[in-house]
Amino acid sequence: MNPRLINWIWHIRGSVPLPSLQDPDESFDRLAPLFEERGTRWDRQGKMLTFSKTDQAPQDKMSVFDSGVLTIESGSDGRKLRYDLISRALLFCFLAPLLFLGIAQATVAISDHRVAAAKAEEGAHPKKDKPKKKPLPMSAFDKALGAPAPDSPDKKKPDEDKNRISATPAYVFASIFAALYIIGRILESVLIHSLFKRRLNGTERSKDTADIFIRKTAS
Amino acid sequence: MSGVRVGNRIIGAQSPVTVGWENVPKVEGGALKQFVFSWFQPVVLFALIAFWFYAPNSIAKASTAIGIGIGFKALLLALEWVNPRFDSWRLTWKEAVTDLFYVGLGYTVIRMAGNFIGDDVMIENVQQFLHWDKVSWFMTLPLLVQAFLISFIFDFGQYWMHRGMHNWHPLWLTHAPHHYITQLNINKGAVGNPVELFLIGLGVGGFFDFLPRAALLAGTFGLAVGTYQHINVRFNSPRWWRFLFNTTEHHSVHHSQDYEASRSNFAGTWIVIDRIFGTCVDGEAELLGMEGGRRMSIPETMAYPFSEGWKSIKQRIGRSVDDDEPSAMPAE
Numbered sequence: 001m002n003p004r005l006i007n008w009i010w011h012i013r014g015s016v017p018l019p020s021l022q023d024p025d026e027s028f029d030r031l032a033p034l035f036e037e038r039g040t041r042w043d044r045q046g047k048m049l050t051f052s053k054t055d056q057a058p059q060d061k062m063s064v065f066d067s068g069v070l071t072i073e074s075g076s077d078g079r080k081l082r083y084d085l086i087s088r089a090l091l092f093c094f095l096a097p098l099l100f101l102g103i104a105q106a107t108v109a110i111s112d113h114r115v116a117a118a119k120a121e122e123g124a125h126p127k128k129d130k131p132k133k134k135p136l137p138m139s140a141f142d143k144a145l146g147a148p149a150p151d152s153p154d155k156k157k158p159d160e161d162k163n164r165i166s167a168t169p170a171y172v173f174a175s176i177f178a179a180l181y182i183i184g185r186i187l188e189s190v191l192i193h194s195l196f197k198r199r200l201n202g203t204e205r206s207k208d209t210a211d212i213f214i215r216k217t218a219s
Numbered sequence: 220m221s222g223v224r225v226g227n228r229i230i231g232a233q234s235p236v237t238v239g240w241e242n243v244p245k246v247e248g249g250a251l252k253q254f255v256f257s258w259f260q261p262v263v264l265f266a267l268i269a270f271w272f273y274a275p276n277s278i279a280k281a282s283t284a285i286g287i288g289i290g291f292k293a294l295l296l297a298l299e300w301v302n303p304r305f306d307s308w309r310l311t312w313k314e315a316v317t318d319l320f321y322v323g324l325g326y327t328v329i330r331m332a333g334n335f336i337g338d339d340v341m342i343e344n345v346q347q348f349l350h351w352d353k354v355s356w357f358m359t360l361p362l363l364v365q366a367f368l369i370s371f372i373f374d375f376g377q378y379w380m381h382r383g384m385h386n387w388h389p390l391w392l393t394h395a396p397h398h399y400i401t402q403l404n405i406n407k408g409a410v411g412n413p414v415e416l417f418l419i420g421l422g423v424g425g426f427f428d429f430l431p432r433a434a435l436l437a438g439t440f441g442l443a444v445g446t447y448q449h450i451n452v453r454f455n456s457p458r459w460w461r462f463l464f465n466t467t468e469h470h471s472v473h474h475s476q477d478y479e480a481s482r483s484n485f486a487g488t489w490i491v492i493d494r495i496f497g498t499c500v501d502g503e504a505e506l507l508g509m510e511g512g513r514r515m516s517i518p519e520t521m522a523y524p525f526s527e528g529w530k531s532i533k534q535r536i537g538r539s540v541d542d543d544e545p546s547a548m549p550a551e
Contacts, residue, residue, distance in 0.1 A: 038511070038512060038513070039513070055513045055514050055515065055516065056514060057401045057508075057512050057513070057514045058311050058313065058314045058401060058402055058514065059307050059401065059402070059512075063311065063313055063514075064311070064312065064313045089312075089313045089316060089317075092316070092320075092517070093316050096316075096320060096323075100323060100327070103327045103328060104327075107327065107331060110331065114334075136358060136430060137358050137359045139359060139360060139361040139362070141361040142361055142362050145272070146273065147272055147273065147362060147432070148273070148274075148275055148276055148279075150276070150430050150431070150432065151276045165330075165331055165334060169323075169326040169327050169330070170323075170326075170327045172326075173319070173322075173323035173326065173327065176319060176323075177316070177319070177320075177323075180312075180315070180316055180319070183312070184312045184313075184316065187312055188312060
């Protein structure tokens with residue numbers, strides 16, 4: 001099976017046309033600051049640059065990527081930078097819905113078991129009818145300020161509801177991560193393309209002082 | 220770096236920390252922006268208190284509180300874009316995913332564990348064992364007093380648990396992963412090892428009987444004050460607010476890469492508790508984290524207390540062997 005059929009999940013590939021008259025050395029020189037980050041190792045050999053990152057801080061502009069290969073290729077339409085970047089975060093986000101669906105299934109099973117165990121317990125030791133509870137007190141101060149009187153305590157949830165654990169949050173998070181994956185797969189692809197393009201064309205806005213400050217202190 | 224003397228301590232000797240409110244920057248921009256970011260915090264707090272005080276019983280429910288909490292956090296996320304405190308703290312997609320993963324664990328696995336081994340279960344067992352009743356006179360107090368006491372007593376416990384985590388190695392191992400965050404964003408409070416998240420959630424509230432509405436009001440302090448611990452928004456918080464309540468400024472100092480600064484501002488909501496015990500440092504820090512800003516991955520966060528705990532045990536056993544060594548040495 002062609003690995004590309006599935007590895008698009010965590011790979012981001014693309015290309016950026018290089019400005020005419022820009023040689024490979026100059027192109028990589030322009031990209032070099034992106035790799036001078038904490039936890040980044042990189043190697044330049046001719047028309048190829050490889051890098052890998054560990055424990056990269058979110059302040060690193062390429063923090064979403066863990067490794068990658070950048071090559072400069074010549075074609076009939078000029079030179080271009082081709083990149084193939086690997087992101088474990090994308091893979092993690094792709095798999096996260098499965099994890100939360102698993103948690104949902106486990107929650108349902110545990111909840112059912114808890115309800116059944118409580119019922120069995122009640123069957124073995126039937127609870128005596130509880131005496132009617134007194135109405136909840138209300139301070140005169142709250143009455144004067146117009147707060148609503150508390151409900152009768154007998155209105156509380158039945159015991160079975162108390163033993164049930166809702167699986168809804170797990171389903172909600174499974175959906176959130178599915179949506180986040182789609183957003184991230186598109187967004188990170190656009191962002192890295194635009195970052196490389198701006199760097200290569202020299203149009204990247206000057207870094208704000210916070211970035212410079214952090215990099216200086218980290219180095 | 221020379222640092223600044225605060226009491227007996229030198230703050231900011233290892234990493235930059237701004238000390239003193241007069242040195243903390245204000246909100247920049249037009250009059251409207253300054254107005255909004257000066258009044259937002261107190262207006263939201265008082266509006267939520269009024270809402271929970273007067274809402275009919277059919278609305279004053281936990282599900283409404285969850286809905287308001289989610290909506291409020293979404294609004295704060297938007298404010299992070301409009302008026303960030305630091306550009307270097309801007310939320311990235313990867314950070315959002317990571318933070319939400321921990322939030323998800325909190326809403327699912329940790330909540331489920333709480334059903335079996337949480338503080339309510341423990342307190343119920345203690346009460347049954349000692350034949351104690353809940354402290355019911357608490358319910359006769361005015362709602363706002365009940366709410367304040369619930370919030371303050373919980374935070375008081377949390378202060379000591381948190382301070383214990385910074386002072387006792389086994390507890391520190393559970394808390395350390397949370398200190399590897401290098402920026403503050405709205406869901407960063409959830410980032411950490413699940414054992415720590417479970418421990419920090421323990422409270423003594425189960426010993427008291429209080430009105431459900433008082434619990435909702437107490438939750439408002441957590442939402443409309445505690446949430447600002449981890450957020451990338453600059454506010455001009457009023458002077459009284461900064462005196463009573465924890466702020467992003469305080470909590471950024473706590474997360475600073477400076478060791479002494481990180482041993483301050485332990486309270487979650489009521490910074491006045493830190494003032495009482497002399498651990499408060501008023502100020503702000505931008506450079507956060509541990510080991511010079513190394514980001515801790517999710518697998519390492521999950522394993523850290525156990526892997527580091529195992530290393531510590533081995534080291535201790537090794538040290539005790541070393542301690543015995545001199546006795547095995549031949550006498551001169």
